[in-house]
Amino acid sequence: MPVPYFRKFEGNFPQTASAMSARREAVWHLLAGITVGLGAYYLWWRWTQSLNPDALLFSTAVALAETAAYLGSLLFFYDIWREDDTPWQSPPTTRREACLEGDGSITVDLFITTYDEEVDVVEPSVLDALKLVVPKQTRLTIHVLDDGDRPIIAQMAKRHGVNYISRQENTGFKAGNLRNALFRTSGDFLVICDADTRVLPGMLMNTLGYFRAPDVAWVQTPHWFYDIPEGQDWARWLAARKIPFPNVLASLFRFASGKARVGADPYLSNSGLFFDVIQRRRNRHGASFCCGAGSIHRREAIFENALQQKSNAVRRLSQKTGAEPRSVAGTQSLQPYRFHVSEDIYTSILLHSDSTRHWRSVYHPGPQARMLSPWSIDAWTTQKLKYAGGTFDIMLRANPLFRRGMKWQTKLHYLATFWSYLGVLWMPVLLLAPVVAMFTGIAPVEAYSLAFFLHLVPLLVANELAVSVGCKQHDPGPGRLLAIATLPIQLRAFVMVLRGKRPRFPPTPKTPGSRAEYRRVYPNIAVLALFIAAAIVGVLNYLRGAEGFTEPVLIVNLFWLGWNALAMVRAILAAGWTDPEPQSQSHAGVEADAVVHA
Incomplete structure (x- = not known):
């Protein structure tokens, strides 16, 4: 079996994001x-x-x-x-502190969604999830959600003692995968991970404390890609090709290309500007939208909003047809996580516009997971097409600017997007x-x-x-x-x-x-x-x-x-880019918030 390309970046960990x-x-x-x-x-x-x-x-x-x-x-x-981070709090130790009803432990479900990714991609995510530091009085259950219904993934999950959930069809893609798991689990909080999301040990310790506030629906953490190619020094690259005056030309190439190293971040995947600047500063209005992987959700918020959306749909259909609401209710299904290519931002819009509960989000500035970036032009174009298509579809068919329950400050943030x-x-x-x-x-x-x-x-x-x-x-x-x-x-x-x-x-x-x-x-x-x-x-x-x-x-x-x-x-x-250096090119960093917020 060939060694996965991302193994050479194992020593890369994110550094703590500094405040302004x-x-x-x-x-x-x-x-x-x-x-x-x-x-x-x-x-x-x-x-x-x-x-x-x-x-x-x-x-x-x-x-x-x-x-x-x-x-x-x-x-x-x-x-x-303006940058206005939400003050960090220690994880709740009772259900009451987490604004939950009943007695007993606080329960957390961690979902790792997968469809066609190789075992080599999914297994490291499972192993890192097993290393999570779990707060006192909290019970964690890890689930692999396999939309590909593959025996090899089921065997891997069984080997590591984690739960395996699959379905025969993949209606709704990732949103459908999440919805299927929601109806088959019962955790108070949900951690959403993609197949390549490798959580850091301190994730729960650093994020569950925000849920001490009853109006917090979800916490989003940054996406940090640990496999972004660092490239090669221009002078060394030129010298290897026996080009004369490499040191002189290196300065010229650095200026002309705007890049310090040749081949560095070929797909411009570094997301620091979006997460550490844009998302982080939207937090001042509780308006950072969900970006899927690396987010933690309050189950109550998801289902309560789904019930509200169903009630609204029943009322509209009843008014349109003249039928009794009770007779119409059976035709409308409960839809937590809408079937949409951008189910994350769609869910954000629905919760941010909830005029009854006034849900808000919290953005935790320190990366709590490592992820894989696009390493091919196919992956890059697929990702960009997905982002653009999902955004345009929401803009034209579910525009939050026309939702009455959303605050105007939050609407302006969505309008900026x-x-x-x-x-x-x-x-x-x-x-x-x-x-x-x-x-x-x-x-x-x-x-x-x-x-x-x-x-x-x-x-x-x-x-x-x-x-x-x-x-x-x-x-x-x-x-x-x-x-x-x-x-x-x-x-x-x-x-x-x-x-x-x-x-x-x-x-x-x-x-x-x-x-x-x-x-x-x-x-x-x-x-x-x-x-x-x-x-x-x-x-x-x-x-x-x-x-x-x-x-x-x-x-x-x-x-x-x-x-x-x-x-x-x-x-x-x-x-035209391919990996020019199969040998290790990583540098160990400082693991951000490794166990607990400093």
Whole structure:
């Protein structure tokens, strides 16, 4: 049996996420305020003084896209405005302290969901779950939920003394798998794990204390990928290929690529910005949404909300048909965990909009589990398509913005998520604007004059400083590149949902790619070719003195094309990436919250 690829990363553990200092937060707020003001001033100037009258439609389209991007920045700034962690408490030792009825022990069910993952992926998750430190007066039961109904997984579960739950069909995919297990278990709290979720020993000790508050429905912990390739030093990589002047070229490549090491994080899987900045700061309003794996749920909240949803469905159907509610009730099933590709965020929306119990979530900032990142372009595109398709489907068919029970602060957080995906409507305009300019010599502004740069450059500088300070030690650059690189995937998901197709995607593959696979990035390759053609045509037009091709037009649009092209190149390089170093490349870190919160 070959050794699983992720074994070489066994020594990797997450480091404790640091809180934002009051001084840094004050600087962030100052810079954010300056950026908002400069952005408003720039847009006022764009709409009142800089539209190109000779190409009004083109100029207006670009100005609209810039306005939409500015609104996205406002929502992002709101999203991450302030960090306010929920004070940690020790685990409850009685059912009353956990806001539970009855006597006896507090019971916890840990679900490990699997469908087609290899035993080598699932078994380490089971073994790490068995190492959990269980608080006093708490009883833990581990369940392997096998939607593939495989004897080999059943045997593995029996060998380690954990419960095995399967079903004959996989209706509802992961949501259906969870629902099936919910009706066959009875734990007061549920820990949700994917097949590759390897919990750290202190997970229960660090999270159960939040449930001392009766309105806490679930606790979300960060996703931390322990197998992200660290890459190889540029100089060493160049020297191994006998390229002259490796040290000199290494500095150039580091600057051009924006990456300190070649092959590092090829799929931009580092999720620190999303979890340690966005999710963590949504916690100030109890609005961090559930991300599935690594979350702990109060069973009462799930079932109580399911009963409420059933009651609402019965009432609506009764009013529509004129039938008695009792006769209608039997036709409506109880639906904890809706059958949806994004059952986690769907459940979050239902609970956050519960006007009766006012459920809230808590975000625990320290990673409590290790997970596997995508290691192939198939896994990467499957994951991104799933995220985008699920989000668009919820946005169009179950939009939380129209739910009466949800607080407006929470709605704005969800709107920030939706707005980032709605970039598919205006990002193409910003991508193609320099292409149009380089082919035609028509600029989206009246002129690339001194006034243009005086309005734009201060805004760009202020925004860069604000985001850099606001995001702490996390680099926002990869996220920006990812937004552009995944645009073809998001467009595909958007069109699919608009056509009425419900997202139905398989689990993200947990196997590494063995060879380059470019078919997944054909759209990116086509767009990159268009960028290169536009750059060549623009330069040639400038050299022959064509009308409209001035030096400012050439410089601005070449820079614009270069940034957009870099994002496309990142996706294409990811498609060609394979593990270059089969030997160990891991570095042991500091295990976050290993036993108990410090």
